[in-house]
Amino acid sequence: MRRSNLPAELNRFVGRTSEQRELARLLGESRLVTVVGMGGVGKSRLALRAASAAEKRYADGAWLADFSVLRDPELVALALAEALGLTDHSLRPPEETLIDHLSERRTLLVVDGFEQLVEECAPLLRQLLERCPGLTVLAVGRRPLRVAGETVFALAPMGADDAERLFLARAAAAGAPGSDPDAPGPAFDPAAVRELCRRLDGIPLALELAAARMPLLTVEQVLHRLDDRFRLLANGARGTLPRHQTLRTAIGWSHELCTPEERLLWARLSVFAGPFDLEAVEYVCAGRELPPERVLDVLDGLLAQSLVVREVTPAGPRFRILDTVSVYGAEWLAALGDAERMRRRHRDWYMGLATWCELEWFSPRQAEVAVCVDAALPNLRAALELCLEEPDEAHLAQQLAGTLWFAWVGCGRLAEGRHWLDRALASGPVHPDHTDHTSARLKALWVLGYVAILQGDGTAGVAALHECGKRARATGNALAQAYATHRMGCLALLSDDMPRAEELIDRALVAYRELGELNSNVLMAQVELAMARGFLGDLEGAVALCVDVREICEERGERWTRAYALYVLAYAAWARGDHPEARALLTECVTINHTFHDLVGLVLAIELLALVTASEGDPSEAAVLQGAALPVWDVVGLQLFGSGHFNGPRALCAREAGELLGAERYGASVREGQGLSLDAAVDRALSVRRHPAARVSGSPAPRPFRTKAPENAEARRLPHW
Incomplete structure (x- = not known):
């Protein structure tokens, strides 16, 4: 049974022995420990190391909730539930789901990157700690939560010895000549390495960025270039803490050492929220100044400099730009005056991805679609947020939220789907003269009806489906009317009104056939009709309908609807x-x-x-x-x-x-x-x-x-x- 979602370390952990020991002690004494420190100081890496070491003390495991890519405060509790592997289709507040799950468990929860959502995270974590006596929270951020009982562990930059060891280890991993004193050939000058680590204030991210340059530059050359940067910034922004300025200097220095194409890609990558794949980068970031055929080589350059990391996910290889690096890139993108255009390209790509996923859901790639959407979820959220920023683009939010019906219904995300559908439908005016706007709203309405019914909220479901049916008839949208009729039949099925369910679903199926509509929803209607007829005593008719569904699913490679057909066939076999x-x-x-x-x-x-x-x-x-x-x-x-x-x-x-x-x-x-x-x-x-x-x-x-x-x-x- 899965007891943890902590990621494996991708390279050797170096130093921080006393910090590990102290953090372990605090976790044994306090139920809320917050690791605070500046960006790039290694908070997340140390916290995950401590959590892995402490995991065996918690019978129900250690779990990581990464909030660094989350921006919507209303999704905090849902994101925490998702990190714990929880799914709640009901209308209960997600806070109750979390309390029910954690109240009798002994669990270590690592909450990373909460600082932009501290006003929402702090009361939620306080409530969980009060109601769940076996819960321990290890929080990681740039400032404390200010919650009663919190123990704050301020993480300082590395000491001189640890900093030198980290720099040399990462330089050796990058293939730098001279980084290994035991290897043949001239070794790095120890005094120069010590001076470089001192100038970088022992900040791990700055050290790793410098180490990534060692295959091309000597330590002395790096020091010389850093001296230029420090002199340049000596009269910079007043009030900036020296170590924050050092990190910014190190990142800025890395930026200067990049080629013009690398700097441009760095800036454009800042529009991504969470992991992304190569195809997304090629679409979103390519252009006249950065041709598509150059994107792979330029991305490889950023990878080599540790500015972008590569991850292996269930959806395949994905890339991620480091948070601190992304912030710097976003500033450059804004300075270029290109931020809004790039955000729209990002949105367009993920709207296209959602459309592709909806089509491929009814195919042998259904399982691939499920993991693809899971990996893309932070970016899909960012796309939805952009659509909702402008009232005139509310139809795009409605289209995207409706297109993702399979993610909400088929992949266990009813609560999040309800959140986006409600927001999309509540924003922006209705434009009856715009056919595409009306179609988007109609789709969002029947999907909302579907989601609400499965949540047990029949009132909201009927309201959404009634509006969908009324507008569909008024605009002559026969397909939307068929979906509204189908989902009203689904509500009748779950409400024990079997004659009404049979009538409505059968009517919807006739309309689907006339319109040439065939997908997972249509096959699900056939299964639901089989259920209604089985409940009415026609088990033979129910079996015939589900055998037909199973055959179509086998031909198309569809599995999700197939499972519901198997349920009916299994009952018939038992009978x-x-x-x-x-x-x-x-x-x-x-x-x-x-x-x-x-x-x-x-x-x-x-x-x-x-x-x-x-x-x-x-x-x-x-x-x-x-x-x-x-x-x-x-x-x-x-x-x-x-x-x-x-x-x-x-x-x-x-x-x-x-x-x-x-x-x-x-x-x-x-x-x-x-x-x-x-x-x-x-x-x-x-x-x-x-x-x-x-x-x-x-x-x-x-x-x-x-x-x-x-x-x-x-x-x-x-x-x-």
Whole structure:
């Protein structure tokens, strides 16, 4: 089970022995330790080193939340939950989700780069520390949080010996001749190295930038060039702390040593928020002064100088410009008068990426799309923020937020999707004369309706879908009207109004076929129609619909919708007594849903798998699985959507397992399941268990999908269009 998301060290950690020892001591004595210091002094590296060393003391692991690329204060709690691997589809404030998760766990949380969001971070961390006694926070920033109980650890630059060792180690790694005193050939002059480290004030970032130049320059040449920079800045800005000025000098000196193309690329890279790939750089940063065919070589030059770092991510190789370096580049970009144009190019690239991802979601590259969007999320947020800055560009925000429906719904980000959709739809005027503006708004509306329904917010869902349907009819947008009708049918399905669900979803499917629309949403409509018909007693018809969906998914390489079709087919297999087939289908279903972080599909599959397990003759394990589903429902929303139909498998399983085990043993097994983490619950569900006590094929199967008529069914019936 995953107990940490701390990144591995990419090069050797040098020095800081006394600082490591002191930080370890403070972590043993205080539940909130904040490492403060100037940019480039090595705060993050030291904190991660200390967290890795302390991780074994925390039963539930050490987790890093990197806020350095976050700018929206409303996303602080969501970003923290995401760092902990939590997903919450419900309408609960994310703060409650965090408290529920951490309250009974012993966890070390590293919060890095919080300074631009300190007003939001400080009260959140105080609340978590007050409510979660097993939580320890190691915060990293340029200023304290000013929270009661905080212990501040001020990190100074390196001492002389450590600074020299770091410089020599990094110079040797860069391939500099003379950096290794044991290697043949002339070695660096120790006095010159000592003087260079002194002039750079022992600031690790400055030392590493200087070391990266050693393959081309001697230590004496670097000193000479630094002398020129210091003299130039001697009459610079008053009130600047000497060490801050030293770092700025070192970065400015690195900037001067770059070629004109490297300086230009450095400035343009500052528009990226978080990791980026080569294709993004080539589109956003290339131009007349920097031809596309030169971008790779120029980027390689920045990499060689340690101004840009390369990372290996699940989405493939990505690059990242160091925060302090990015700030310097942004100042140069503004001085060039090119910042707004570059921000728009950045936005255009990520809008294009989102469009490509939406198209490729319905393809064999679906899993690749999921990890691509995950890696691009900080930049997608930056693009959305830019769209929202100008009211006249609100339609672009609506288009982008709507295009990312698959990320919100299919990849477990309902809460963040709701945040952006609400903001996009609330900003800017409605332009009925602009077809593209209207289309963007309509798409954002039906996606908002979809997200709100899955969150259990039927009121907001109906409002958004009603507006979408009304405007679609008024503007003749048949496709948007079909989506609105489809999602109203989805709400009817979850509200136990099966005749209405069948009518609306069937109507939407007819419209989709007439319009030639085929994608994951359309196939999901077919699965939802199958569910409605199954709930109404037509299991054979439901199976036929889902077999068709499965075949199309196999042809197209689609997996997300396929999992929901497998869920229906698994129920049918269980109903006819074919438990091995039901288990095989649900095993694939659980695997797919867990891969895409789709908690709705995952928890439904676990619930049905519990019933299959009970029917196989293992009521204790069935109760464990039922218990494992409960925490997932807590984050998904209303348990089984408050639906009598969807509650059928759970109710039947509870009855059968409870009768065989007795109330005490059944309750103990459920509690055991409740204590499992999500990953452990999935591992448990995927454990293959075969039992001889399976029901004989052909014997009557209970009908669990409808245990009782829903209360006040007439009141829950949805209004007609």
